[in-house]
Structure formats: C-alpha cells, structure tokens
Amino acid sequence: MKKPLDCPELNADTWNSGDSLHIVNISRRTFLKDLALTGFVLAAGFPALIRADETAMPSEKEKYGADAMPHGWVDNPLVFVAIAGDGTVTIICHRSEMGQGIRTSLPMVVADELEANWLHVRVEQAPGDERRYGNQDTDGSRSMRHFFMPMRRVGAAARTMLESAAAAQWQVPIEEVHAEQHQILHPATGRTLGYGELAEAAAKLPVPARESLRLKNPADFRYIGKGSLRIYDGQDIVTGLAQYGIDTRLEDMLYAVVARPPVFGGKVLSYDARDALKVPGVVKVIELPSSPPPADFNPLGGIAVIARNTWAAIQGRKALKIEWDKGPHGNYDSVAYKAELEAAARKPGKVVRNDGDIDAALQGAVKRVAAEYYAPHLAQAPMEPPAATARIVNGVCEIWTCTQAPQVSRERVAKWLKLPEDKVTVHVTLLGGGFGRKSKPDYVIEAALLSQAMNGRPVKLTWTREDDLHHSYFHTVSVERLEAGLDTQGKPVAWLHRTVAPTISSTFAPDSKHQMPTELGMGVINVPFAIANLRIENPEAEAHTRIGWFRSVSNIPHAFAIQSFVAELAAASGRDPKDFLLDLIGSPRHIDPRTLGDTWNQGESPEIYPVDTGRLRRVIEAVSREANWGRVLPNGRGLGLAAHYSFVTYVAVVVEVTVDEHGKLSIPRIDIAVDCGPQVNPERIRSQLEGACIMGVSLATLGEISFKEGAVIQDNFHTYQLTRMDDAPREIRIHLLSTTEFDIPLGGVGEPGLPPIAPALCNAIFAATGQRIRQLPIRDQLRKD
Amino acid sequence: MITLNINGKPRQIDLSTDTPLLWVLRDHLGLTGTKFGCGISLCGACTVHLDGEPTRACVTPISTAVGKKIVTIEAINQDATGQRVQEAWLALRVPQCGYCQSGQIMAATALLKQNPKPTDTDIDTAMSGNICRCGTYCRIRAAIKQVAGLTEVRP
Ligand code: FES
Ligand code: FES
Numbered sequence: 001m002k003k004p005l006d007c008p009e010l011n012a013d014t015w016n017s018g019d020s021l022h023i024v025n026i027s028r029r030t031f032l033k034d035l036a037l038t039g040f041v042l043a044a045g046f047p048a049l050i051r052a053d054e055t056a057m058p059s060e061k062e063k064y065g066a067d068a069m070p071h072g073w074v075d076n077p078l079v080f081v082a083i084a085g086d087g088t089v090t091i092i093c094h095r096s097e098m099g100q101g102i103r104t105s106l107p108m109v110v111a112d113e114l115e116a117n118w119l120h121v122r123v124e125q126a127p128g129d130e131r132r133y134g135n136q137d138t139d140g141s142r143s144m145r146h147f148f149m150p151m152r153r154v155g156a157a158a159r160t161m162l163e164s165a166a167a168a169q170w171q172v173p174i175e176e177v178h179a180e181q182h183q184i185l186h187p188a189t190g191r192t193l194g195y196g197e198l199a200e201a202a203a204k205l206p207v208p209a210r211e212s213l214r215l216k217n218p219a220d221f222r223y224i225g226k227g228s229l230r231i232y233d234g235q236d237i238v239t240g241l242a243q244y245g246i247d248t249r250l251e252d253m254l255y256a257v258v259a260r261p262p263v264f265g266g267k268v269l270s271y272d273a274r275d276a277l278k279v280p281g282v283v284k285v286i287e288l289p290s291s292p293p294p295a296d297f298n299p300l301g302g303i304a305v306i307a308r309n310t311w312a313a314i315q316g317r318k319a320l321k322i323e324w325d326k327g328p329h330g331n332y333d334s335v336a337y338k339a340e341l342e343a344a345a346r347k348p349g350k351v352v353r354n355d356g357d358i359d360a361a362l363q364g365a366v367k368r369v370a371a372e373y374y375a376p377h378l379a380q381a382p383m384e385p386p387a388a389t390a391r392i393v394n395g396v397c398e399i400w401t402c403t404q405a406p407q408v409s410r411e412r413v414a415k416w417l418k419l420p421e422d423k424v425t426v427h428v429t430l431l432g433g434g435f436g437r438k439s440k441p442d443y444v445i446e447a448a449l450l451s452q453a454m455n456g457r458p459v460k461l462t463w464t465r466e467d468d469l470h471h472s473y474f475h476t477v478s479v480e481r482l483e484a485g486l487d488t489q490g491k492p493v494a495w496l497h498r499t500v501a502p503t504i505s506s507t508f509a510p511d512s513k514h515q516m517p518t519e520l521g522m523g524v525i526n527v528p529f530a531i532a533n534l535r536i537e538n539p540e541a542e543a544h545t546r547i548g549w550f551r552s553v554s555n556i557p558h559a560f561a562i563q564s565f566v567a568e569l570a571a572a573s574g575r576d577p578k579d580f581l582l583d584l585i586g587s588p589r590h591i592d593p594r595t596l597g598d599t600w601n602q603g604e605s606p607e608i609y610p611v612d613t614g615r616l617r618r619v620i621e622a623v624s625r626e627a628n629w630g631r632v633l634p635n636g637r638g639l640g641l642a643a644h645y646s647f648v649t650y651v652a653v654v655v656e657v658t659v660d661e662h663g664k665l666s667i668p669r670i671d672i673a674v675d676c677g678p679q680v681n682p683e684r685i686r687s688q689l690e691g692a693c694i695m696g697v698s699l700a701t702l703g704e705i706s707f708k709e710g711a712v713i714q715d716n717f718h719t720y721q722l723t724r725m726d727d728a729p730r731e732i733r734i735h736l737l738s739t740t741e742f743d744i745p746l747g748g749v750g751e752p753g754l755p756p757i758a759p760a761l762c763n764a765i766f767a768a769t770g771q772r773i774r775q776l777p778i779r780d781q782l783r784k785d
Numbered sequence: 786m787i788t789l790n791i792n793g794k795p796r797q798i799d800l801s802t803d804t805p806l807l808w809v810l811r812d813h814l815g816l817t818g819t820k821f822g823c824g825i826s827l828c829g830a831c832t833v834h835l836d837g838e839p840t841r842a843c844v845t846p847i848s849t850a851v852g853k854k855i856v857t858i859e860a861i862n863q864d865a866t867g868q869r870v871q872e873a874w875l876a877l878r879v880p881q882c883g884y885c886q887s888g889q890i891m892a893a894t895a896l897l898k899q900n901p902k903p904t905d906t907d908i909d910t911a912m913s914g915n916i917c918r919c920g921t922y923c924r925i926r927a928a929i930k931q932v933a934g935l936t937e938v939r940p
Contacts, residue, residue: 099881
C-alpha cells in the first residue's frame with residue numbers, strides 16, 4: 001500500500017493500493033446535534049439516539065450494503081418521525097430527491113408501518129448530517145435498497161410507542177390494542193385515541209428494541225407495493241412553487257457566475273475586469289484559485305463575477321478579458337485519443353480475469369469473430385444546472401443547494417472555509433435532475449468561497465448550460481475490443497474482452513490508468529456467460545479531464561459492447577439472437593461473483609446477492625414474450641434484444657425500430673422487463689424505467705462530448721443534443737416481474753434500465769437494415785442521401 | 786422604469802430594457818417557477834405566455850413584453866385549460882424531477898387552447914422545443930391526450 005494521498009481531513013480517504021483504488025470511509029466522532037424537530041412532541045426529550053454504527057454494524061466481519069457505506073444506516077424513530085398535537089406526522093427524508101421519487105417512496109414506507117394516514121403526513125428534507133441520519137450519498141441506485149428495512153423499523157417502532165401509550169392510558173395489555181390509520185383502537189371496548197392525542201405520552205416511552213419490533217405482514221401493506229400515491233411534491237411542481245437549488249432567494253443576496261479555465265488543469269494567467277465592472281449591476285470581480293491535482297471535488301478556479309442579478313453577472317463575465325494557461329491537458333483531442341484507445345485495445349493489457357486457456361481455444365476455433373466498439377464521453381446535463389447559495393453569519397455557514405452528496409458537501413465546505421463541520425449546514429433542495437453530476441460538490445464549495453469573499457453576504461452561484469457542459473465530471477470514453485472463437489456448432493468456446501477507458505479513480509489519484517473493481521464489476525468482469533475459456537484484459541488509459549459518475553456509469557460502454565457483440569456472434573453462427581443469448585448464459589444457476597473475479601459485487605454480500613442466471617433468463621424470456629419476439633416485420637423494420645445485470649437488478653429490453661429509405665430512424669416501441677426484487681413503489685419504478693429508455697435512446701443516438709485543444713467542443717443543447725419528444729420512443733411498455741414477497745433482497749432501480757437500451761437499439765437497426773453500429777452516437781451513420 | 790403586466794398585475798421594473806424577461810421574473814420578482822435551462826431558446830424550461838403565445842423568456846427582452854399580458858406557471862391555474870393540464874399532470878404522475886415541467890405545462894396549455902384536439906403530429910410540433918432530461922415524454926403525450934379527451938391508441 002502506498003501512502004495515503006494528502007487529504008487527511010476528508011471523510012472518504014482515497015489511496016492507491018497496487019493498481020486498484022479503494023475508497024474507504026473513516027468516520028469521525030463529533031457530538032450529535034438536535035436539529036430540525038423542535039416543536040414536535042414525539043421528538044422532544046429523547047436526546048439519546050441510537051446510532052447504527054455503534055449498535056448494529058458488524059465490526060469484525062466484512063461489511064456489505066448500507067453497513068459498508070459511510071455512516072451506515074440509522075433506524076431511530078426519534079430521528080425520522082415527529083408527531084404534532086394535531087396529529088400531523090412529519091417524516092424526514094434523508095436522501096436527495098432528483099426525480100426518482102424518493103421523497104414519496106421512503107416516507108411512504110415509514111407511514112405504512114406506522115399506520116399513518118398519508119393525508120396527514122408531511123415530508124421534511126434532512127440537511128447533510130450522516131451521523132444523525134445515516135448515509136446520504138444519493139447514488140448507486142441504493143436509497144430504497146439500503147433503507148427499506150431501516151425505514152420499516154422506524155415506522156414500526158413509532159407505531160409500537162403509540163400503542164404502548166394507548167395501552168397504558170386504558171390500562172389494558174398492549175396485545176389488546178392496535179394501530180389503524182392514525183388511531184390506536186381497543187376493539188374490546190371500542191375505544192380509540194388519535195395519534196395527536198397520544199404523541200406526548202408516546203414520546204416519554206423508551207424506543208423499543210429493534211429485535212422486539214413487529215413488522216407488518218406484507219398482506220397488510222397499504223402503500224408499499226401499491227404505487228397508489230401521488231408524487232409528494234407534485235402539486236408544488238405543477239404550480240411552479242417547488243424549490244430547486246437554483247431557486248434559492250435570500251435577503252440581500254448577490255448573484256454569481258464564474259469563468260473557469262477552459263482546459264482541465266489550466267489556470268488564470270492574467271485578467272482585465274475593467275469592462276466587466278462597467279456592466280450595470282456588476283458589483284465585484286473575484287479571482288478564485290485553481291486547485292492542484294487531484295481534481296477531487298475541488299473547484300476549478302477562475303474569475304467570478306458578482307452582480308445584482310444573474311443576467312448582469314453573465315453579461316459581466318462576457319466582458320472579462322482573461323488569458324489562460326492551458327496546463328498539461330491542452331492537447332487533449334478526442335479524435336487522437338480514440339486512436340490511442342484503439343491502439344491500446346489491440347495489444348495485450350493487464351489481465352483481470354482468466355478462465356481456461358483462451359489462446360489455445362482461439363487457435364482451435366472453427367471461426368473467429370472480432371469487433372471494436374467506441375462510446376464517447378457524455379455529460380449528465382441535468383435540466384437544472386449546478387447551483388448553490390451560501391451565506392456566512394458569525395462564523396456559521398449555511399448552504400442551500402441541489403446536491404446528491406449533502407454530507408460530503410458539508411465536509412468539503414468546512415475544510416475549505418476552515419470551519420468546524422458543525423458550523424456548516426447544508427440544506428438540500430429539490431434537484432432538477434442529478435444523474436451523478438450533483439454527487440460532486442465543486443459548485444457548492446465555489447458558492448461558499450464567494451460568500452466568504454463577500455464577507456459572508458448571501459451569494460447564489462449559477463452554472464450556465466455552457467458551464468455545465470464544459471466543466472462536468474464526464475462519463476468516461478471507451479474502446480471495447482471483443483474477440484470470440486466459435487466451434488462447429490457456432491457455439492462460443494473462447495471470449496476475449498479488452499476494455500480501455502480512463503477511470504474515475506484518476507479524479508482522485510491522477511496516475512490511475514486502470515479501471516477500478518467498481519468499474520470492472522459493471523458487467524465486464526462479472527459477465528455471466530457459460531464459456532470455458534474467457535479472458536478479460538484492461539490495458540492502460542490516461543485521463544485528461546475529470547472523469548465521474550454518470551447514471552449507470554461503466555455499465556453503458558460495457559453493455560453496449562457485450563450485448564452488440566453477442567448479436568454479432570449470433571449472426572455469424574446464423575442463429576436467433578435470443579436463443580443464442582440464452583445459450584450463452586446457460587442453465588439457471590447462482591454464481592458467486594468472487595468466482596468471476598468480481599470482488600465488489602455492487603457493494604453487496606455475495607451470499608445474499610449472487611449472480612442469478614435464472615433471473616437473467618427470466619427477464620429475457622418475459623420481454624421476448626411481451627414484445628412478440630420473432631414476429632415477421634417488413635423491410636426497414638426490426639427488433640433488437642439486449643439484457644444486462646447491474647445494480648443487482650436484471651433487465652432485458654426489446655427495441656423496435658423503423659429506418660426509412662433516407663435512413664431516418666424512429667422507435668415505435670420499447671419493451672423492458674425488469675426483476676428488481678420487491679417493488680416498493682411500482683409506479684415510480686415504472687417512471688424511472690421510462691426515463692431510462694429515453695435517456696438510453698438519447699445517448700445512443702445523439703450523446704457525445706468531445707475535446708479539441710483540451711477544451712470541450714459542445715456548448716449548449718444545439719451541439720450537445722438530447723432526445724426530444726418527436727424522436728423519443730412513441731410507446732414504452734414496462735414489464736415488472738411480479739413478486740409479492742418483501743423479505744427477499746431489493747435491487748436498484750434508478751440506473752439498471754439504462755445500459756441495455758443502446759445495444760438493443762443497435763441490434764434492432766441491424767435487424768432492420770443489416771447495418772452494424774459500433775460507434776456511439778449513431779447520429780447520421782444511417783443517413784442515405 | 787417600465788411597467789409589465791405579469792399574471793394580471795402591473796409590475797414596475799427598473800432595469801435596462803434589454804434584460805431578458807426570465808431574469809426579471811426569477812431574480813427581481815421572485816417568480817422562480819419559470820426555469821433556466823439553456824438561456825438561448827433551446828430547451829423550453831423558461832416558457833411563459835405572452836398574450837397567450839408560448840414564448841421563451843430567456844430570449845425575450847422586457848422591452849418586447851411591454852403592453853402584453855404575461856402569464857407564468859404561477860398563474861396558469863387561473864386559466865381553465867391550464868388547470869386541467871395541471872390536474873392531468875398530477876393524475877398521470879408526469880413529473881420526475883419536475884424541473885422542465887413548468888415549461889412543459891405552459892407549452893401544453895398553449896397548444897390545447899389553440900387546438901383542443903391535437904393529433905400526435907400536432908403534439909410533436911408543439912412540444913419538441915421542450916427538453917425533458919428525465920424522459921417523461923410518453924406521459925406528457927398521454928396527459929395532453931387526456932385533457933383533449935382523446936385516448937391513447939396502442940398499435
Ligand atoms: S432557458 Fe429559455 S429555452 Fe432554455
Ligand atoms: S422531469 Fe426532470 S427534466 Fe423533465
């Protein structure tokens with residue numbers, strides 16, 4: 001192990017151990033603060049909080065799931081529930097809402113176990129404080145997977161306290177009473193007490209032991225599994241009242257935009273602010289220092305313009321004259337880089353999995369097939385660009401922002417402002433989309449620094465769309481080279497996959513040139529095919545920009561390449577792609593991911609979450625049936641299939657396309673079958689999958705960020721195009737594999753729908769036209785004029 | 786000083802007249818329901834009605850809005866069609882993150898007021914200026930059809 005990087009203050013310490021990067025949480029001890037719930041009866045008087053990391057987390061054995069996340073989980077009802085005298089139940093949501101519906105779905109779980117009537121529930125958003133709430137990093141399709149059970153226990157514990165209070169008041173055994181829709185009933189005497197009436201007495205009772213809790217029988221769920229509730233924030237959204245990060249308004253607030261170095265690693269050489277200061281409304285121009293590597297979540301530096309409104313700040317920025325030093329990445333060029341990746345993919349690289357004897361098997365094969373696939377950088381481009389507002393009063397910094405990482409934001413701001421962490425509060429607003437961009441709080445730190453520079457005056461920092469596209473933490477760019485050997489029956493006997501892509505770890509340790517276990521574990525190393533001779537290699541790739549998480553991350557290029565290649569092999573052996581894929585997956589079986597070389601397994605226990613090829617087969621069979629796979633279509637129309645396992649969820653997709661005589665592509669229909677285990681809020685699961693289908697079409701047909709002379713070429717939505725309604729799939733049919741069980745492990749939902757869309761689409765194009773797409777985006781590759 | 790008629794009320798604005806309406810609404814009047822998405826008329830997040838016409842506030846200098854009736858998302862419920870659009874949006878649970886939905890609702894309301902029974906092509910034409918990164922297009926189409934009293938036809 002090499003020495004830790006120089007970031008001892010940070011929560012997630014990062015270091016290089018051999019070739020793979022590990023991010024390990026080191027939690028620090030600070031005093032708990034009672035926040036947010038003053039005035040509510042149930043929360044009063046119980047400062048002794050149960051903390052997962054002290055009472056429940058296994059300390060000796062390997063940690064998985066929520067246990068392995070920074071600050072784990074908390075299931076104390078006093079942290080998450082407050083009941084007022086009028087019966088209003090307030091439930092805290094500690095995960096960020098970015099469109100996945102978590103402010104509806106998680107509080108709904110609490111409300112169900114609590115037997116609260118949803119009409120009397122209000123949801124309050126937790127500020128960043130993981131010691132109090134447990135992990136808040138809203139990413140990795142984890143919120144429901146990790147907090148379904150803790151939130152059930154929160155609700156059940158609060159319900160038990162109300163039942164105990166009622167039983168005590170009536171002087172009857174607790175077994176004789178039960179909760180039903182905001183009341184405790186005593187059926188023997190017909191007496192009832194409302195939650196509001198019981199709140200004060202209940203608050204004086206001890207929190208029941210976790211082991212003693214009686215969770216509901218799933219048959220008795222009112223909300224869980226039903227999908228019947230409206231979106232909690234829906235009314236505010238349709239009336240324009242919903243508050244996103246960009247909407248914050250404070251008294252005496254100023255508005256800022258920043259001109260950042262166009263090239264990553266660059267800095268300001270000199271600047272002239274005279275014209276900018278002449279723009280009406282401009283108040284001040286401030287230089288922000290650039291940060292040395294690693295990129296981490298540090299601001300990029302540059303010149304900030306502070307003004308009386310956003311428009312004046314933007315105009316002021318246009319009037320700045322800045323000379324930039326491009327730094328070491330001034331030659332980054334996407335065309336040249338693609339050639340570099342291809343060259344690397346054509347030579348042997350670091351072996352990350354090696355089964356059987358690939359060389360002999362390739363030698364002995366009757367037929368060899370090889371193909372290379374390219375997938376470019378992408379920007380998350382949430383509709384709400386990054387934005388944050390900060391103010392500092394008497395050494396206390398308050399931030400309002402759209403962040404997927406409230407605790408990390410808080411820690412980083414504290415470090416940059418040299419304040420103790422308990423002097424920094426991060427209020428989490430709604431997020432106008434996140435997709436991984438808002439997991440990186442560089443913009444939050446910028447806002448804090450600007451407020452500091454203005455003596456603590458409130459400053460709202462807005463990123464324009466140009467800023468967002470130029471300075472994202474970009475999805476990686478990759479070349480995937482696959483080669484297979486087929487036997488006389490056309491059955492693959494050898495599989496060689498070289499995956500080359502700059503790694504996210506380079507953002508934290510710039511010298512990293514190999515994909516991390518978390519990236520390889522996204523469908524490439526853990527490919528569940530029954531092939532005896534299989535080798536996965538990962539040649540080096542150097543990063544020249546900030547690489548970061550994008551919804552479903554490395555699953556995008558991996559699934560694109562693998563599922564396209566499988567269809568190419570099927571064609572080469574003259575077989576139906578679906579039958580061929582099922583044969584490749586082989587019999588239904590549970591595979592220990594460690595036997596595939598996957599030490600990560602999405603952070604989940606290999607025992608609880610093995611790779612289940614039976615489930616993968618089932619989604620393929622379900623989607624084929626629903627999409628009527630095999631139906632005969634006229635020329636220019638075709639069906640394409642792809643399946644992918646990610647975020648411990650199994651997904652298969654059939655895309656139907658039409659390609660007209662000019663090469664114009666349209667998508668009349670997508671069928672998507674999903675096995676994500678228990679479906680807590682099927683309605684929001686469906687909406688996530690609909691969104692994944694459209695984002696998948698968007699990135700496959702149009703999505704590309706490219707660099708020239710170190711800088712991003714794309715400026716705004718004319719050059720970084722996103723799918724619009726006229727080109728979107730006309731119909732999306734979601735097929736959730738039914739389950740009524742709730743004690744089997746949950747899978748992720750937000751991300752796993754995305755990876756199989758691009759390959760299914762390209763396979764459909766092949767079926768329709770015979771043309772094979774190996775480079776994303778498709779853009780005008782089909783055009784015939 | 787100029788006067789703008791916003792949501793039925795006169796508002797005095799003391800800013801240079803080339804300031805886009807978007808920033809006047811958001812920064813000066815606190816009407817933050819109208820969103821910023823691109824700033825150059827590419828995404829529709831900032832759509833408002835000017836005399837009933839769907840208009841991109843980000844590229845509309847306030848000088849050109851003088852004397853016109855400006856309606857924003859905050860007041861669209863005062864219009865019967867607008868209210869039905871909002872109700873359909875809630876019933877079909879159209880929003881995901883919701884950020885684009887102010888603009889979508891303004892565009893859909895304008896469409897339905899001018900064309901109460903739009904075809905799919907009409908819907909495409911009216912709505913394709915509004916980007917939704919979350920991908921709610923199928924539900925937007927379904928909600929427009931619900932307001933129009935048309936049922937979705939499945940092939
Ligand atoms: S912000 Fe006006 S169209 Fe995008
Ligand atoms: S709902 Fe998120 S951008 Fe449309």
